[in-house]
Amino acid sequence: xxxxxxxxxxxxxxxxxxxxxxxxxxxxxxxxxxxxxxxxxxxxxxxxxxxxxxxxxxxxxxxxxxxxxxxxxxxxxxxxxxxxxxxxxxxxxxxxxxxxxxxxxxxxxxxxxxxxxxxxxxxxxxxxxxxxxxxxxxxxxxxxxxxxxxxxxxxxxxxxxxxxxxxxxxxxxxxxxxxxxxxxxxxxxxxxxxxxxxxxxxxxxxxxxxxxxxxxxxxxxxxxxxxxxxxxxxxxxxxxxxxxxxxxxxxxxxxxxxxxxxxxxxxxxxxxxxxxxxxxxxxxxxxxxxxxxxxxxxxxxxxxxxxxxxxxxxxxxxxxxxxxxxxxxxxxxxxxxxxxxxxxxxxxxxxxxxxxxxxxxxxxxxxxxxxxxxxxxxxxxxxxxxxxxxxxxxxxxxxxxxxxxxxxxxxxxxxxxxxxxxxxxxxxxxxxxxxxxxxxxxxxxxxxxxxxxxxxxxxxxxxxxxxxxxxxxxxxxxxxxxxxxxxxxxxxxxxxxxxxxxxxxxxxxxxxxxxxxxxxxxxxxxxxxxxxxxxxxxxxxxxxxxxxxxxxxxxxxxxxxxxxxxxxxxxxxxxxxxxxxxxxxxxxxxxxxxxxxxxxxxxxxxxxxxxxxxxxxxxxxxxxxxxxxxxxxxxxxxxxxxxxxxxxxxxxxxxxxxxxxxxxxxxxxxxxxxxxxxxxxxxxxxxxxxxxxxxxxxxxxxxxxxxxxxxxxxxxxxxxxxxxxxxxxxxxxxxxxxxxxxxxxxxxxxxxxxxxxxxxxxxxxxxxxxxxxxxxxxxxxxxxxxxxxxxxxxxxxxxxxxxxxxxxxxxxxxxxxxxxxxxxxxxxxxxxxxxxxxxxxx
Numbered sequence: 062x063x064x065x066x067x068x069x070x071x072x073x074x075x076x077x078x079x080x081x082x083x084x085x086x087x088x089x090x091x092x093x094x095x096x097x098x099x100x101x102x103x104x105x106x107x108x109x110x111x112x113x114x115x116x117x118x119x120x121x122x123x124x125x126x127x128x129x130x131x132x133x134x135x136x137x138x139x140x141x142x143x144x145x146x147x148x149x150x151x152x153x154x155x156x157x158x159x160x161x162x163x164x165x166x167x168x169x170x171x172x173x174x175x176x177x178x179x180x181x182x183x184x185x186x187x188x189x190x191x192x193x194x195x196x197x198x199x200x201x202x203x204x205x206x207x208x209x210x211x212x213x214x215x216x217x218x219x220x221x222x223x224x225x226x227x228x229x230x231x232x233x234x235x236x237x238x239x240x241x242x243x244x245x246x247x248x249x250x251x252x253x254x255x256x257x258x259x260x261x262x263x264x265x266x267x268x269x270x271x272x273x274x275x276x277x278x279x280x281x282x283x284x285x286x287x288x289x290x291x292x293x294x295x296x297x298x299x300x301x302x303x304x305x306x307x308x309x310x311x312x313x314x315x316x317x318x319x320x321x322x323x324x325x326x327x328x329x330x331x332x333x334x335x336x337x338x339x340x341x342x343x344x345x346x347x348x349x350x351x352x353x354x355x356x357x358x359x360x361x362x363x364x365x366x367x368x369x370x371x372x373x374x375x376x377x378x379x380x381x382x383x384x385x386x387x388x389x390x391x392x393x394x395x396x397x398x399x400x401x402x403x404x405x406x407x408x409x410x411x412x413x414x415x416x417x418x419x420x421x422x423x424x425x426x427x428x429x430x431x432x433x434x435x436x437x438x439x440x441x442x443x444x445x446x447x448x449x450x451x452x453x454x455x456x457x458x459x460x461x462x463x464x465x466x467x468x469x470x471x472x473x474x475x476x477x478x479x480x481x482x483x484x485x486x487x488x489x490x491x492x493x494x495x496x497x498x499x500x501x502x503x504x505x506x507x508x509x510x511x512x513x514x515x516x517x518x519x520x521x522x523x524x525x526x527x528x529x530x531x532x533x534x535x536x537x538x539x540x541x542x543x544x545x546x547x548x549x550x551x552x553x554x555x556x557x558x559x560x561x562x563x564x565x566x567x568x569x570x571x572x573x574x575x576x577x578x579x580x581x582x583x584x585x586x587x588x589x590x591x592x593x594x595x596x597x598x599x600x601x602x603x604x605x606x607x608x609x610x611x612x613x614x615x616x617x618x619x620x621x622x623x624x625x626x627x628x629x630x631x632x633x634x635x636x637x638x639x640x641x642x643x644x645x646x647x648x649x650x651x652x653x654x655x656x657x658x659x660x661x662x663x664x665x666x667x668x669x670x671x672x673x674x675x676x677x678x679x680x681x682x683x684x685x686x687x688x689x690x691x692x693x694x695x696x697x698x699x700x701x702x703x704x705x706x707x708x709x710x711x712x713x714x715x716x717x718x719x720x721x722x723x724x725x726x727x728x729x730x731x732x733x734x735x736x737x738x739x740x741x742x743x744x745x746x747x748x749x750x751x752x753x754x755x756x757x758x759x760x761x762x763x764x765x766x767x768x769x770x771x772x773x774x775x776x777x778x779x780x781x782x783x784x785x786x787x788x789x790x791x792x793x794x795x796x797x798x799x800x801x802x803x804x805x806x807x808x809x810x811x812x813x814x815x816x817x818x819x820x821x822x823x824x825x826x827x828x829x830x831x832x833x834x835x836x837x838x839x840x841x842x843x844x845x846x847x848x849x850x851x852x853x854x855x856x857x858x859x860x861x862x863x864x865x866x867x868x869x870x871x872x873x874x875x876x877x878x879x880x881x882x883x884x885x886x887x888x889x890x891x892x893x894x895x896x897x898x899x900x901x902x903x
Contacts, residue, residue, distance in 0.1 A: 094710045095754050100203050102223065103559065104212055104516040105505055110704045113571060113651045113663035115206040115717040115750060121199045121227060128848060128863055128898060132157060132222065133193050137822040137844060138800055139204050140750045140768030143793045146193050147888060149877040150489045152340035152475030153439035154308065157192035158875065161206050163746045163772045163794040164219030164696060164723060171493050171528045172549050172583065173738060174672050178217035181224045182330060184447045184465030187497050187524055191443045191469055195334065197314045198252050198266040200227040207698045207719060208669025210647030211573040214520060214555050218669035218696045228318055229264035230254040235903045242896030244273040260320040268312040274304030275891055276342035279425065281432045281481045287416040290406055292483040293398030295436055295474055295490040295531055305437060306891065310336035324453040336441040341888050344428045345479035346836040349883045350418035359734060360418050360883025363535040366391040366409040367417055389596045396540035396591035406537055416482050418883050423479040428871060428889045435484020436474025444468045458506040465499040477886050485533050487882045495526035515560040522553040528677060534734055534882045539593045539680060545586025545632060547677045552580045571651040579643040583675045585634025585686060592631055594622050594681065603630035624682045633679045639686040643693055645670045660705035670695045671727065680734040692740050697722045711756040721746040728831035730784030734881040739780035741831065744791060746772040764802040770794055789833050795825040812855040820846040829876055836885050837876040844870055859900040869893040
């Protein structure tokens with residue numbers, strides 16, 4: 062090494078400037094140089110530094126060193142990427158809310174598609190439910206940024222997360238670890254390689270995660286003598302205890318590699334995850350008992366029935382409104398629970414001193430306590446299997462087949478109102494089932510003396526399943542039920558070609574394209590068990606004459622109010638299946654120039670799309686399913702970048718700048734009590750990323766990254782209707798994100814080593830929702846994690862102690878706004894936590 066290089070390394074080691082050296086997150090501090098990472102972002106194995114795509118990659122060793130156990134925990138380490146565990150009213154940490162460069166999907170509904178695709182060994186995970194996967198025996202994770210529509214297809218408009226699991230070894234191996242920590246954490250993981258024959262290698266991994274919740278249910282000091290409705294049955298269970306935020310899931314993964322001969326091998330994989338835990342914590346941020354919202358306020362109707370203002374202000378007897386439509390809401394029986402159309406709750410007018418909606422009964426003053434005693438569970442069973450066959454046809458051509466199967470059974474319940482009313486003000490229980498099959502054939506090869514590398518493929522995807530919600534609003538005045546089930550069936554077909562050609566030893570060009578066809582069918586079954594529309598209008602029952610409200614006498618109330626299904630007067634959607642076809646071509650073009658053996662510059666242009674569909678969350682009838690339709694999103698990104706290593710591979714520096722034209726953005730607006738998905742606008746997104754790793758010598762290494770985003774609306778579409786403005790911010794899109802991750806390793810001799818690392822992350826403020834609700838804004842944050850570990854017997858035994866969020870910063874990760882129901886609520890991140898892990902490898 063030259064004297065100049067030694068001097069520079071010394072300066073970097075002792076300077077405060079290393080914050081500009083930003084992380085790829087792939088090295089290990091024990092190495093003298095930066096590790097070369099091989100990725101399959103272009104469907105073939107190649108050095109990450111040669112791929113003309115912005116990629117952040119993490120090896121299995123890095124995940125282990127940082128005690129990262131699920132996808133969400135990668136969020137702070139990855140520039141311009143936001144990963145949250147849970148989405149609005151999902152109640153479940155297994156739901157992944159992923160956003161890359163301002164594009165993603167913050168929902169769990171079966172009818173909605175993610176904007177960031179997650180793949181495990183080439184198999185697409187179509188649902189956000191279960192996408193926050195446990196990272197079992199992972200070889201590496203690749204986070205591909207920008208539209209990946211050519212090689213990965215639909216619903217990778219923001220990017221793709223490619224998880225590659227480890228192949229079993231050819232000798233017996235057993236590795237296990239136990240972890241304890243805050244809130245009675247008790248994790249157990251074990252992996253075994255079991256070679257059954259010289260050509261049949263197998264592995265088995267098991268994982269158990271248990272932890273108590275960090276939000277506690279406390280007793281409400283009921284000095285007012287308020288009474289509540291009895292608990293009602295729900296479609297997935299009722300409660301999970303007196304805490305929220307606890308974890309309890311078990312996962313199992315098996316893998317077998319069968320090598321028939323040197324030209325043909327088959328990989329068999331199967332996995333199963335069982336989860337039965339508490340819902341994520343929820344905090345009422347503000348209640349609105351008398352505020353009319355768009356389409357009216359159910360909370361205000363409830364409050365009117367109880368005479369809230371008079372009772373609280375004067376202690377006067379509770380009085381009820383005079384005759385009229387509102388009186389019908391007060392004096393008629395209300396729906397109670399599931400199955401549908403059970404009117405078991407007494408009229409509000411017969412229940413004096415019924416619990417009111419107002420802040421003192423819903424807000425404890427402590428985000429880690431709640432009065433909530435309603436539904437509290439998150440149950441999930443996921444089964445999956447895959448078969449990957451690889452056939453080497455000749456020295457320059459390989460055929461690969463990937464067959465995948467996934468099945469999800471999901472039940473959740475979350476109490477959103479924070480009061481002692483058993484969740485009858487506002488709670489969500491949801492049951493979903495999904496089954497999917499995928500089949501992909503790839504032909505990979507080289508030609509023209511290996512100057513041309515190509516992959517061509519055909520792809521088929523099928524999924525079907527159902528959604529069944531049960532959501533009682535404000536004493537079940539509105540009782541939304543999918544008793545007839547919302548059903549979805551999707552078939553997707555695609556063909557693609559992607560080719561890289563080396564014009565010279567320094568210059569290469571890439572051309573690719575994918576043609577996709579989506580055929581989606583939907584059956585809407587949502588209904589209102591309590592008949593709120595009829596009672597509120599004064600035209601009730603549904604078979605009565607419309608003359609009650611001045612309509613022609615020959616029309617029934619059902620016909621006047623527009624409920625579309627004869628014989629099913631409470632169903633919002635028209636009967637029958639609805640089908641839509643989507644056709645899309647997603648090309649990519651790029652050029653790469655190797656300035657030196659260690660530096661490459663590139664420019665690329667790519668396109669992606671996210672499929673359209675139907676929104677299911679209605680609180681009023683529609684005459685045609687077209688009224689619930691939303692169209693596909695589309696994004697086109699132009700990117701330029703540099704990938705380089707310096708100083709004998711002791712400094713890695715990658716830089717990317719990009720511009721995205723983002724159109725027909727699918728976001729939420731609130732229509733009465735319903736969060737409705739619609740195409741709200743178009744936006745431009747400008748951004749940049751810098752990622753680097755520096756080996757500083759004397760055991761020191763620094764990773765770091767910087768991400769910058771400037772995203773703004775350029776046009777509002779008619780559906781926006783005031784939900785957003787040109788000044789609104791895209792959700793989950795901070796302007797700045799900076800991570801600095803220094804590591805120190807010291808060889809202690811006799812096969813022992815010490816390692817310490819610190820992770821500092823700064824994130825600018827962001828909005829959690831498309832409406833930019835101030836109560837749901839996430840402030841600018843400075844977060845700190847740290848760990849130390851000591852290994853014995855050349856890594857055979859490892860003890861690790863660490864802490865996450867050690868400065869105890871609390872912020873909202875997800876939340877929802879429902880002024881009609883009377884609440885804005887949010888979920889706060891976990892507090893500071895410590896952990897201790899013991900690992901052994903035999």
